[in-house]
Amino acid sequence: MDSSTFLKKGIVGLVLLVTIGLLSLAVTFSRMPASQIIINAGVIRSSSFALSFYDTTGNLLFSVSPQNDYFYTNSVKDHLEDKISASSNGNFLQNVWTSLRSLVFNQKELIWNTVGSSANGQESVNYTVNQVNGGVEIQRAVAAKSNIKSLGQVLQFCADCLVTDDKKRIYFNADTVTQADLETAARLSLTPVVIGENQFLPQDIKEVRVIDGNNNLKLEIPVLKAQVFLQYKWRLLEFKASLKNNGTAVSQEVLLNE
Amino acid sequence: MNNSLIDLLAGLSFYVVPYLTGRIFVKKTVPAWVLGALIWFILYFVLFMAGSILHFDFQSAVKASAAVITLASLFNIGRQLTKERPTIHRRDVLIALALSLCTALVYFLIWKRNTPYPLQLDWDIYEHITLANLISSGKLSFFASKLSDTYTFNSYSPLFAILLSLPKILFQRSLLGVYWGIEYWHYLLTTLAAFILAKKVFSNNWLAFLAAIVSSLVFESVVVYSTLFLIPQTLAALITIFVAAEIKEYKWPLLLVAGAVILLTHYVVGALCLLILAALYLAVRVDFFRKHINLALLISGLFSIVLIAANLFISWSVPGREEAAHFNFQLLPKIGFIVDWYGIFLFVFGLLGAVKIVKSGTYSQKILLCLALIVLGIAFAPFSYFLKFYVLGHYFWSLIIALGIWVLIANLSSLLKFIGIAFITTVLLITFYKNQLVYKAPLNFKSYETQISTSEIQAANWLASQNKDGKAFLVSDPATQYILEAVSGVNSQGGAYMGLRTRQTLESINGYYDAQVMQNKLLSIKDQVATGSNSRTFFVVGGRYFAWQLLPKAQKDSTFYNIWSPQEITAADQTYIDYYKRVGLKVVYSNKEMVIFSL
Numbered sequence: 016m017d018s019s020t021f022l023k024k025g026i027v028g029l030v031l032l033v034t035i036g037l038l039s040l041a042v043t044f045s046r047m048p049a050s051q052i053i054i055n056a057g058v059i060r061s062s063s064f065a066l067s068f069y070d071t072t073g074n075l076l077f078s079v080s081p082q083n084d085y086f087y088t089n090s091v092k093d094h095l096e097d098k099i100s101a102s103s104n105g106n107f108l109q110n111v112w113t114s115l116r117s118l119v120f121n122q123k124e125l126i127w128n129t130v131g132s133s134a135n136g137q138e139s140v141n142y143t144v145n146q147v148n149g150g151v152e153i154q155r156a157v158a159a160k161s162n163i164k165s166l167g168q169v170l171q172f173c174a175d176c177l178v179t180d181d182k183k184r185i186y187f188n189a190d191t192v193t194q195a196d197l198e199t200a201a202r203l204s205l206t207p208v209v210i211g212e213n214q215f216l217p218q219d220i221k222e223v224r225v226i227d228g229n230n231n232l233k234l235e236i237p238v239l240k241a242q243v244f245l246q247y248k249w250r251l252l253e254f255k256a257s258l259k260n261n262g263t264a265v266s267q268e269v270l271l272n273e
Numbered sequence: 274m275n276n277s278l279i280d281l282l283a284g285l286s287f288y289v290v291p292y293l294t295g296r297i298f299v300k301k302t303v304p305a306w307v308l309g310a311l312i313w314f315i316l317y318f319v320l321f322m323a324g325s326i327l328h329f330d331f332q333s334a335v336k337a338s339a340a341v342i343t344l345a346s347l348f349n350i351g352r353q354l355t356k357e358r359p360t361i362h363r364r365d366v367l368i369a370l371a372l373s374l375c376t377a378l379v380y381f382l383i384w385k386r387n388t389p390y391p392l393q394l395d396w397d398i399y400e401h402i403t404l405a406n407l408i409s410s411g412k413l414s415f416f417a418s419k420l421s422d423t424y425t426f427n428s429y430s431p432l433f434a435i436l437l438s439l440p441k442i443l444f445q446r447s448l449l450g451v452y453w454g455i456e457y458w459h460y461l462l463t464t465l466a467a468f469i470l471a472k473k474v475f476s477n478n479w480l481a482f483l484a485a486i487v488s489s490l491v492f493e494s495v496v497v498y499s500t501l502f503l504i505p506q507t508l509a510a511l512i513t514i515f516v517a518a519e520i521k522e523y524k525w526p527l528l529l530v531a532g533a534v535i536l537l538t539h540y541v542v543g544a545l546c547l548l549i550l551a552a553l554y555l556a557v558r559v560d561f562f563r564k565h566i567n568l569a570l571l572i573s574g575l576f577s578i579v580l581i582a583a584n585l586f587i588s589w590s591v592p593g594r595e596e597a598a599h600f601n602f603q604l605l606p607k608i609g610f611i612v613d614w615y616g617i618f619l620f621v622f623g624l625l626g627a628v629k630i631v632k633s634g635t636y637s638q639k640i641l642l643c644l645a646l647i648v649l650g651i652a653f654a655p656f657s658y659f660l661k662f663y664v665l666g667h668y669f670w671s672l673i674i675a676l677g678i679w680v681l682i683a684n685l686s687s688l689l690k691f692i693g694i695a696f697i698t699t700v701l702l703i704t705f706y707k708n709q710l711v712y713k714a715p716l717n718f719k720s721y722e723t724q725i726s727t728s729e730i731q732a733a734n735w736l737a738s739q740n741k742d743g744k745a746f747l748v749s750d751p752a753t754q755y756i757l758e759a760v761s762g763v764n765s766q767g768g769a770y771m772g773l774r775t776r777q778t779l780e781s782i783n784g785y786y787d788a789q790v791m792q793n794k795l796l797s798i799k800d801q802v803a804t805g806s807n808s809r810t811f812f813v814v815g816g817r818y819f820a821w822q823l824l825p826k827a828q829k830d831s832t833f834y835n836i837w838s839p840q841e842i843t844a845a846d847q848t849y850i851d852y853y854k855r856v857g858l859k860v861v862y863s864n865k866e867m868v869i870f871s872l
Contacts, residue, residue, distance in 0.1 A: 042612055043612070071718065071719045071720065072841035114707070118710075175844055175845070227844055
């Protein structure tokens with residue numbers, strides 16, 4: 016073999032090697048489980064009906080679902096999806112990219128796309144969860160063509176948890192509050208506030224906090240230009256906010272106690 | 274000295290003591306270890322029987338034997354070294370150092386990064402620790418199932434546990450910590466085995482080094498576990514590879530000893546290992562095979578294709594074993610496993626290497642391909658547990674993949690060759706990283722990845738302190754029992770392989786409101802092997818116990834489902850615990866994850 020053929024063969028071999036290697040990496044990344052991410056403060060999993068956030072010991076902190084979230088048009092308030100007909104965790108390229116970012120830059124992202132039916136017709140909602148310092152940022156995006164003005168971002172918080180704020184107030188609904196609730200408030204040295212389900216939490220709140228019965232902090236949700244509702248019997252907290260990003264998305268930060 | 278370092282060194286005795294023993298009779302390293310392992314296996318039975326007649330302390334006898342043998346062997350080695358003055362090849366030392374460094378980086382910085390000493394990632398070790406603890410305390414039988422009801426059938430002799438008991442007896446260390454380090458030595462040895470076999474087959478240092486890299490960065494994270502887990506099946510395969518690499522130099526008696534040790538290490542995987550060694554021995558010694566090697570290749574290829582294709586038509590599970598059905602995978606999941614372990618390297622470079630061997634391979638390379646195809650076919654046949662057999666395939670295919678890569682870089686200059694190998698190593702490293710990340714994801718607990726927590730170890734240590742007479746007994750969910758029995762030495766009914774009756778008894782007390790009835794039910798649980806009366810019975814509850822109680826009944830009745838990672842006690846669990854206290858169960862120990870009641 017003359018030297019130029021030898022060299023050409025070698026270069027072709029190297030190019031093939033690199034191509035196969037890159038292809039192998041793409042296939043590897045595409046098989047990264049896309050339905051779960053592990054962050055410093057816990058684990059986030061998507062299922063066919065919800066995005067669930069667990070703490071480091073495996074206890075459910077809260078969940079998010081288009082069946083709980085609301086949309087607001089000029090005249091209607093209703094759930095984003097009454098029934099979820101399909102869900103996915105992004106396409107091949109998105110999976111490769113998110114896996115790569117996770118492995119190389121430790122930037123954790125979970126994509127959960129849902130399609131379902133609602134009073135507004137067929138609706139698709141794309142959830143993107145990113146790890147941020149101390150917790151997660153949850154972005155909800157709806158189709159641009161829809162006439163939605165605002166979204167009610169709903170968290171279904173943990174069983175036996177309580178809703179408080181940065182002003183040492185604890186919230187209950189008028190139709191469900193009991194003597195035991197008031198005793199709990201007294202035991203935790205918090206001021207009980209009883210509100211209706213369609214009534215906002217006070218406007219001076221900077222943070223909504225979710226605690227357990229022993230006053231251990233579970234979640235902190237900074238409140239910026241959002242109106243907050245509480246449905247205690249379903250353990251739902253709704254944060255109503257206007258759509259951003261050319262009217263398609265809203266974001267919410269939830270700080271998790273590590 | 275820090276505990277992890279002490280245990281890392283203590284773990285070496287698993288390899289060094291048998292080696293020194295065999296070294297008195299045989300000079301070569303692997304035959305010496307194999308012979309030494311068999312000697313210790315026999316010696317334990319001799320000491321056990323003599324002890325039962327003469328009533329001496331078993332541990333002291335083992336220690337004294339080890340001391341005498343070690344001194345005699347070291348004296349013998351010293352004498353030989355001064356007489357023969359062997360030369361040390363600098364290149365061999367450099368290669369060994371490079372492989373040690375690479376494997377140490379992968380093991381300690383990636384695999385054990387979030388699993389600090391002595392936390393663990395290998396679920397199987399606890400039953401081996403339990404058996405080794407029993408043997409250390411002077412109990413011995415050829416059948417593991419007669420020593421502990423954790424063993425419901427005997428798929429191996431106590432040889433592995435006997436070797437494992439050496440660090441425990443000689444250094445009086447807990448085997449949990451020893452295991453943290455011992456698995457590194459196993460990992461290093463698997464890499465060396467791949468290197469040595471590749472060197473024999475290809476006679477090329479670069480290629481052998483590449484094969485070692487492929488071997489060290491491919492972890493079969495389901496059923497097989499060749500490299501990172503030290504368990505009987507992986508040890509049997511490792512010994513087989515070391516023997517196979519030098520089979521030409523083995524004489525019959527030594528080959529029989531090696532065969533016996535491999536079979537005693539694991540009856541099922543060992544049987545395949547023996548068949549492979551027998552085939553290799555015949556292929557090397559009998560001319561008939563040399564003449565018909567291409568036909569053998571064709572038959573091996575067809576054999577492999579037929580067995581893999583059979584997945585499309587049949588599926589067979591071991592009857593009467595519920596667990597077996599869970600270890601019988603369909604073809605697509607099996608292909609998925611390969612992608613998780615190798616990326617596309619097995620499909621592309623494996624094929625390229627195989628083609629290269631068929632076209633222009635040497636006789637030994639063709640034998641390698643025959644064996645690789647046979648093992649691949651068997652491992653991927655549609656039968657439950659057969660994937661285990663890939664533990665041998667790991668080595669063969671690492672070599673063939675390395676050859677496939679070599680085909681593409683052989684014509685390059687040394688610099689470009691180095692760049693090519695560095696690139697492939699990076700790709701394999703990322704594949705390994707992702708693979709181990711997925712394996713460890715369900716084991717995430719607080720900031721660690723582990724199957725056992727510090728609180729569980731503390732509870733086990735407390736239990737051990739209550740078991741001076743060796744008659745204490747514990748009852749909990751299967752996973753908690755399995756872990757605590759291994760670490761504390763306190764007996765339980767079946768560990769993770771708890772009998773159905775015990776499972777039903779535990780199910781029946783869930784939500785029960787009469788302390789006396791609960792206590793009676795729990796006290797009715799008895800070990801199926803150790804039939805003597807228990808001095809104290811402990812009821813251990815924790816996050817795992819309550820999580821197990823929340824499983825559907827079918828899963829609670831199954832040995833396949835366990836709570837694999839530690840769990841903290843939740844507020845709801847605490848309500849139960851408070852209730853147990855109120856109705857009169859006595860708390861004798863508690864921490865964040867466990868509460869122990871004395872019955």
